[in-house]
Amino acid sequence: MAVFTEVSFEEAQKLMRRLRLGELQDLRGIEGGIENTNYFASAEQDGVLNHYVLTLFERLSAQQLPFYLYLMKHLAQAGIPVPDPQGDPNGDVLHTVCGKPAAVVNRLAGKSQLAPEPVHCAALGDMLARMHLAGRDYDREQPNLRGLPWWNETVPVVLPHLAAEQADLLRAELAFQNHTASGSDYAALPRGPVHADLFRDNAMFEGERLTGFFDFYFAGVDTWLFDVAVCLNDWCIDWPTGRHDDAKARALVQAYEAVRPFTAAERALFPALLRAGALRFWISRLWDFHLPREASMLKPHDPTHFERVLRDRVQRPWRP
Numbered sequence: 001m002a003v004f005t006e007v008s009f010e011e012a013q014k015l016m017r018r019l020r021l022g023e024l025q026d027l028r029g030i031e032g033g034i035e036n037t038n039y040f041a042s043a044e045q046d047g048v049l050n051h052y053v054l055t056l057f058e059r060l061s062a063q064q065l066p067f068y069l070y071l072m073k074h075l076a077q078a079g080i081p082v083p084d085p086q087g088d089p090n091g092d093v094l095h096t097v098c099g100k101p102a103a104v105v106n107r108l109a110g111k112s113q114l115a116p117e118p119v120h121c122a123a124l125g126d127m128l129a130r131m132h133l134a135g136r137d138y139d140r141e142q143p144n145l146r147g148l149p150w151w152n153e154t155v156p157v158v159l160p161h162l163a164a165e166q167a168d169l170l171r172a173e174l175a176f177q178n179h180t181a182s183g184s185d186y187a188a189l190p191r192g193p194v195h196a197d198l199f200r201d202n203a204m205f206e207g208e209r210l211t212g213f214f215d216f217y218f219a220g221v222d223t224w225l226f227d228v229a230v231c232l233n234d235w236c237i238d239w240p241t242g243r244h245d246d247a248k249a250r251a252l253v254q255a256y257e258a259v260r261p262f263t264a265a266e267r268a269l270f271p272a273l274l275r276a277g278a279l280r281f282w283i284s285r286l287w288d289f290h291l292p293r294e295a296s297m298l299k300p301h302d303p304t305h306f307e308r309v310l311r312d313r314v315q316r317p318w319r320p
């Protein structure tokens with residue numbers, strides 16, 4: 001659970017009134033999440049109770065945030081089910097609460113499907129491809145801030161905390177990814193705004209129906225294949241061992257390809273990008289684990305999980 005900054009009822013009430021969302025009725029710190037402070041906030045407007053999420057950004061700056069917030073608006077307007085940031089009377093979607101940048105978005109219905117079946121993976125693949133296509137005409141640019149330059153910066157910081165065998169794997173994989181990123185296939189990969197953290201806990205379902213994606217605060221312009229790889233590494237594996245699950249993976253990629261078929265360069269680099277997706281979260285989990293921040297409700301994720309996923313991706317390369 002993560003609430004890094006305590007927000008009083010009065011402070012939240014002030015913001016809801018300024019956004020003309022009505023009278024705040026309920027404010028609750030949210031369990032889950034490790035990056036930002038999140039509250040569920042319900043407000044009554046003309047006798048109707050509406051449900052929102054108030055987020056205070058703990059790491060991202062006011063300069064970086066418009067990319068994410070306007071991306072969500074752009075996708076929502078294109079019919080992709082994502083939270084829509086609420087504007088003030090001037091149309092600004094970036095606010096300030098307790099001296100921190102903040103946003104209010106509508107709360108998505110449903111709940112996360114933490115034990116997805118192929119049918120859920122197919123719904124994810126279909127909407128992921130639609131989201132990629134809908135992002136093509138988004139006009140703001142911001143790189144994936146957890147991309148290769150950040151890996152190169154962060155690996156030396158976490159290496160001293162690792163056993164020799166782990167350090168060897170981490171160094172070797174980083175070298176492999178630097179090599180991959182300098183090749184011509186990589187340069188040919190289609191790119192655009194990607195979510196980059198579309199784990200099971202960042203999507204909502206009602207039964208088998210996908211009701212939306214949220215938590216866009218790791219989004220950035222990167223290869224679409226990286227986004228697919230991040231999803232496959234979380235949705236389509238055997239969680240205890242980190243091993244690839246073929247039925248789920250095929251359901252995801254078939255549904256994705258029914259909307260947007262992969263290019264030749266994407267097919268060639270599938271195994272390398274699956275490794276990249278695993279490496280990215282191994283590094284960030286190591287970083288969060290060994291260099292933790294203060295938070296009143298914070299549960300760090302287990303880094304060894306992505307070490308296992310990475311080893312499986314290295315030992316058993318997979319492409320559709």
Ligand SMILES: Nc1ncnc2c1ncn2[C@@H]1O[C@H](COP(=O)(O)OP(=O)(O)O)[C@@H](O)[C@H]1O
Pocket residue numbers: 002030031032033034035036037038053083105106107108109201202214215217
């Ligand atoms: N728009 C939303 N609709 C519904 N629930 C949400 C929404 N945004 C966040 N949540 C809830 O808040 C939790 C934490 O949010 P998340 O964005 O994952 O946090 P963090 O940015 O800290 O990783 C989610 O697991 C989910 O239950």
Ligand SMILES: N[C@@H](CCOP(=O)(O)O)C(=O)O
Pocket residue numbers: 032033034035197199201202215281284285301
């Ligand atoms: N999905 C990442 C961590 C990012 O946290 P989130 O709650 O914002 O998804 C992981 O599992 O390591």
